[in-house]
Amino acid sequence: VGIAALYSGYQYYHLHKTPGALKDYQSMVIVQIGLQSTTKATDQSYADYVSASETLADEYTTGPLFTMPEFDNQVLQQIQTDKSLIEQRYGPDLGDLTPSAIGNALSATRAHSLVTVTATWATQAGAWAIANAVGEVTVKNIDSYIGYVIGNGSTPGAARATPAAGSSTGNLVQPPVEARVVSQATDPVIIAGPLANRPALLLALVLVALVIGIALAFLIEYLDDRIRSRDDVIQVLQLPVYGEVPRSPVPRQNHVRR
Amino acid sequence: VTISSQVQVALLTDYDTNSAYSMAYQRLYASIRLNWDSEQVHQQTVLLATPTAYHGQATAAANIAIASAQSGTPTILVDANLRTPSLQQRFGTGEHAGLSDLLQTEHISSQHFDACLSPTFVPELRLLGAGKARLSLQEINLLFATRLRNVVEGLRHYLAEAESRPGMIIFHSAPILTDIEATSLSTLVEQTFLLIVAGQTTRAQARRAQEQLQRVHARLVGAILLDT
Numbered sequence: 001v002g003i004a005a006l007y008s009g010y011q012y013y014h015l016h017k018t019p020g021a022l023k024d025y026q027s028m029v030i031v032q033i034g035l036q037s038t039t040k041a042t043d044q045s046y047a048d049y050v051s052a053s054e055t056l057a058d059e060y061t062t063g064p065l066f067t068m069p070e071f072d073n074q075v076l077q078q079i080q081t082d083k084s085l086i087e088q089r090y091g092p093d094l095g096d097l098t099p100s101a102i103g104n105a106l107s108a109t110r111a112h113s114l115v116t117v118t119a120t121w122a123t124q125a126g127a128w129a130i131a132n133a134v135g136e137v138t139v140k141n142i143d144s145y146i147g148y149v150i151g152n153g154s155t156p157g158a159a160r161a162t163p164a165a166g167s168s169t170g171n172l173v174q175p176p177v178e179a180r181v182v183s184q185a186t187d188p189v190i191i192a193g194p195l196a197n198r199p200a201l202l203l204a205l206v207l208v209a210l211v212i213g214i215a216l217a218f219l220i221e222y223l224d225d226r227i228r229s230r231d232d233v234i235q236v237l238q239l240p241v242y243g244e245v246p247r248s249p250v251p252r253q254n255h256v257r258r
Numbered sequence: 259v260t261i262s263s264q265v266q267v268a269l270l271t272d273y274d275t276n277s278a279y280s281m282a283y284q285r286l287y288a289s290i291r292l293n294w295d296s297e298q299v300h301q302q303t304v305l306l307a308t309p310t311a312y313h314g315q316a317t318a319a320a321n322i323a324i325a326s327a328q329s330g331t332p333t334i335l336v337d338a339n340l341r342t343p344s345l346q347q348r349f350g351t352g353e354h355a356g357l358s359d360l361l362q363t364e365h366i367s368s369q370h371f372d373a374c375l376s377p378t379f380v381p382e383l384r385l386l387g388a389g390k391a392r393l394s395l396q397e398i399n400l401l402f403a404t405r406l407r408n409v410v411e412g413l414r415h416y417l418a419e420a421e422s423r424p425g426m427i428i429f430h431s432a433p434i435l436t437d438i439e440a441t442s443l444s445t446l447v448e449q450t451f452l453l454i455v456a457g458q459t460t461r462a463q464a465r466r467a468q469e470q471l472q473r474v475h476a477r478l479v480g481a482i483l484l485d486t
Contacts, residue, residue: 225460225461225462226457226458226459226460226461227454227455227456227457227459227460227461227464227483228456228457229456229483230483232461233454233464233481233483236461236464236465237452237454237464237465237468237481239452239468239478239479239480239481240479240480240481241480241481241482241483242286242289242290242451242479242480242481242482243282243283243285243286243289243482243483244282244482244483244485245279245282245283245286245318245321245482245483245484245485246278246279246282246485247485247486248273248279248314248317249273249277249278249279
């Protein structure tokens with residue numbers, strides 16, 4: 001029981017000290033993905049636009065975008081840029097921001113062309129910063145990550161250098177991919193962390209250990225046949241006990257007998 | 259004779275008479291004494307035995323004998339544990355003729371007892387040690403079966419002749435369940451007490467010892483609990 005309690009106590013302390021283990025913060029940003037309206041004459045109907053937007057939103061939501069190092073690096077850069085705003089709103093505690101951690105913190109769902117991106121992070125400031133930065137990066141650079149045609153030099157980096165390169169200008173007729181933030185990053189809300197059920201498990205462990213300990217004590221007591229008290233003697237032998245002699249203490253003095 | 263301090267700590271005389279330890283033995287002796295109608299039985303014989311071996315058994319017997327002597331009763335303590343004798347060493351009486359020598363003597367006279375009984379540092383307490391003669395297990399069994407009664411009766415007479423006051427003879431023997439001597443002795447004494455060692459003697463051992471004593475119709479009058 002003692003060992004289980006110590007182990008549980010240590011684990012709980014450890015959990016408590018680990019940010020994000022017991023509770024996380026979530027901030028959401030909603031973006032709309034679509035095609036830029038164009039003045040150039042195209043043959044496409046509105047239905048084609050809707051269909052293309054949904055396809056692009058789906059690509060954005062389920063594709064590997066969020067875990068792409070380029071995207072995550074851009075998000076990180078954006079966070080650095082926004083730092084003063086973030087600190088002003090939620091304090092300086094951003095947590096351990098790395099591109100891969102940002103990638104893992106992001107998830108998204110979509111309804112037609114509206115995509116809700118959720119950032120789950122151990123700190124309030126970090127969650128909001130990521131969600132906000134994702135919105136901004138998406139608006140700025142969406143066309144360098146997803147599209148329905150491959151234009152000249154439309155690769156991640158290159159597109160960044162010349163925004164919407166050649167899509168809306170020149171003689172290309174396809175409207176470029178656009179994104180806009182529909183709802184700004186929400187205030188972070190507390191959610192249960194991935195190890196939130198651990199304290200309950202540890203408590204259960206202690207309780208189980210306690211029950212087992214008590215059961216063992218009773219079992220040992222039951223199996224222990226030794227006589228321990230005057231009552232035991234009377235019960236076993238049905239004889240009177242004439243006396244009970246205590247354990248010999250240290251004597252008063254050493255003396256030499258002759 | 260100087261004896262080792264380890265042995266010394268064991269005896270009652272080393273403790274303050276007002277200590278709980280000392281008082282417990284005095285009370286114990288008083289309870290045993292209550293059973294004894296000295297008008298009818300002038301020389302009371304008592305056997306103290308544990309079911310199984312316990313290193314403090316001899317101490318308990320010695321302490322009860324000391325309590326008896328200190329209460330003014332002429333007392334003889336007999337070390338009938340011939341296999342592992344300890345009382346001579348404990349009382350520091352040295353190598354001395356004792357029970358084994360008496361058992362080998364066919365006709366015991368009071369001179370024999372004079373030679374075998376040694377006075378101790380406690381007035382009124384004399385010790386009949388295990389003796390000098392080294393006996394084999396077979397000899398012990400045989401002599402206990404054939405001669406022990408003579409020795410016990412002889413001791414009684416000797417004490418009766420030596421003392422006008424009622425006296426007590428206390429036997430310390432080998433454990434009941436391991437050797438036959440305690441059972442043999444129990445048939446010859448007025449009172450047998452089972453020494454139960456708390457935290458060591460099991461219920462099964464206590465019951466078996468009791469059954470063994472009851473089978474030979476020993477007068478098992480009670481138990482004494484020794485705390486460890």
